[in-house]
Amino acid sequence: MAGVVDSNDGVVSEIINFLNASPTAFHAVDEAKRLLKKAGFEQISERQDWKLQVGKKYFFTRNYSSIVAFAIGKKFVAGNGFHIVGAHTDSPCLKLKPVSKVTKAGFLEVGVQTYGGGLWHTWFDRDLTVAGRLIIRESKDGAVSYSHRLVRIQEPIMRIPNLAIHLDRSTDGFKPNSQTHLVPILATSVKAELNKAAAGNVSAESDGKTSNDNKDTDYKKHHSLLLQLLASEVGCKPEDICDFELQLCDTQPSIVAGALKEFIFSGRLDNLCMSFCSLKALIDSTSSESSLEDEPGVRMVALFDHEEVGSNSAQGAGSPVMFDALSRVTDSLNSSTSKLLEKAIQKSFVVSADMAHALHPNYMDKHEENHQPKMHGGLVIKHNANQRYATNAVTSFIFREIAEKHNLPIQDFVVCNDMPCGSTIGPILASGIGIRTVDIGAPQLSMHSIREMCAVDDVKHSYQHLKAFYEEFSQLDGKISVDI
Numbered sequence: 001m002a003g004v005v006d007s008n009d010g011v012v013s014e015i016i017n018f019l020n021a022s023p024t025a026f027h028a029v030d031e032a033k034r035l036l037k038k039a040g041f042e043q044i045s046e047r048q049d050w051k052l053q054v055g056k057k058y059f060f061t062r063n064y065s066s067i068v069a070f071a072i073g074k075k076f077v078a079g080n081g082f083h084i085v086g087a088h089t090d091s092p093c094l095k096l097k098p099v100s101k102v103t104k105a106g107f108l109e110v111g112v113q114t115y116g117g118g119l120w121h122t123w124f125d126r127d128l129t130v131a132g133r134l135i136i137r138e139s140k141d142g143a144v145s146y147s148h149r150l151v152r153i154q155e156p157i158m159r160i161p162n163l164a165i166h167l168d169r170s171t172d173g174f175k176p177n178s179q180t181h182l183v184p185i186l187a188t189s190v191k192a193e194l195n196k197a198a199a200g201n202v203s204a205e206s207d208g209k210t211s212n213d214n215k216d217t218d219y220k221k222h223h224s225l226l227l228q229l230l231a232s233e234v235g236c237k238p239e240d241i242c243d244f245e246l247q248l249c250d251t252q253p254s255i256v257a258g259a260l261k262e263f264i265f266s267g268r269l270d271n272l273c274m275s276f277c278s279l280k281a282l283i284d285s286t287s288s289e290s291s292l293e294d295e296p297g298v299r300m301v302a303l304f305d306h307e308e309v310g311s312n313s314a315q316g317a318g319s320p321v322m323f324d325a326l327s328r329v330t331d332s333l334n335s336s337t338s339k340l341l342e343k344a345i346q347k348s349f350v351v352s353a354d355m356a357h358a359l360h361p362n363y364m365d366k367h368e369e370n371h372q373p374k375m376h377g378g379l380v381i382k383h384n385a386n387q388r389y390a391t392n393a394v395t396s397f398i399f400r401e402i403a404e405k406h407n408l409p410i411q412d413f414v415v416c417n418d419m420p421c422g423s424t425i426g427p428i429l430a431s432g433i434g435i436r437t438v439d440i441g442a443p444q445l446s447m448h449s450i451r452e453m454c455a456v457d458d459v460k461h462s463y464q465h466l467k468a469f470y471e472e473f474s475q476l477d478g479k480i481s482v483d484i
Helices: 012-019 025-038 188-193 224-234 269-285 323-334 341-346 393-404 425-433 457-476
Strands: 057-062 066-072 080-090 093-104 107-115 126-140 143-152 187-188 240-252 256-257 263-266 296-302 350-351 377-383 410-413 437-441 443-445 452-455
Touching: 012 025, 012 256, 012 269, 025 057, 025 093, 025 126, 025 143, 025 269, 025 296, 025 350, 080 425, 080 457, 093 126, 107 126, 107 269, 107 350, 126 224, 143 224, 143 240, 187 188, 187 350, 188 323, 188 437, 224 240, 240 341, 263 269, 263 350, 263 457, 269 296, 269 323, 269 350, 269 443, 269 452, 296 323, 323 341, 323 410, 323 425, 350 393, 350 425, 350 457, 377 393, 393 410, 393 457, 452 457
Parallel strands: 080 296, 080 350, 350 437, 377 410
Antiparallel strands: 057 066, 066 296, 093 107, 093 240, 107 187, 126 143, 126 240, 256 263, 263 452, 377 437, 443 452
């Protein structure tokens, strides 16, 4: 497949492979699951009782779009802390509507809705495809069951064409209407009619249903051509597709680029870059037999869905998923009747890892004069007096101290007073659980574009910094006195 890099080339080639394997949050979790299993992590289920052991490594998924992995130190006892890196698996995108079938002016189009705060003009004139998950009906020996399957059509099948400049002489810039202009073209009606739907010989423009009379997903809701492509990709019949969650994706692969090969050009760097670096840091910090020998805490990574739309879902950072994980690990290893979770929370620490805004050479006035994160400058500690970021002096010091010990670069960011400040999962976890938190991220340009860029060096710095956090937090935290 285009864009795949030999994994022996190091952390940079590994992140390229991760990005190219993860067009959606579902695929990102699937790839994370594969890497964790390869590293010896055992999958557990939230629906089952947990029988955990010190020195062992585990993970679970929720909705298959969020994933939590953890390694329990051999010196862990219930009531000890958790050392967590949190990131998110989702990115701004265009998601297919429940009824996506649109036919206009002889074209078959696909209705989409905007997800998150994307730079939607960047989605025009791109070679697009779809990916996500399908709910499939399966019949065996007279019994019917339903499975969830990931799907990704590799070749470009859609495009959102720009309007020619000759037909738009407005002088106030390109301002597309997200309802009427942001609609991808799938095919022309004429060509689609020549390619009759295989199932039941239903035409591409027919309102008839398949022979199975599937009331949930039929040719009235979605173009038969699209359903045929999806069915062909996963090896089922179109009428067996009961429902789906699909989004548009760019087909251009992630690459190492620039005249000096110093950049990564890719979609979804926000926030798959931080997701990958935190995941690899956990895996590599627990890879040897002796890694957890002297560890009194639990090393954990939590990759959440729906950060881009506020985190308010069953699998977002605003859900109980983090609290549930801390509680169940503590309870599983608690041999007494004491309630030790409250104590464990006060000994815990979260690194909220979400990409940061690098200084843009063409828009330097958008950054505060003394806080201008630069590419190759290392991870950025984010500060905001109004708690849009959860960083404080203690949490900032801990993260900065780790950088200094390992001679890693570190930067600071504060938004200009005359600009609104974005936010992250940091304040959500800090306020919802009461856990110490620092907000950080690698610097990037073109955030929320279909095609973003960051520096190769900052991927390496991020991985090294987060790995050092896992390995050294327990010892450093023991030297800090605050609420005594």
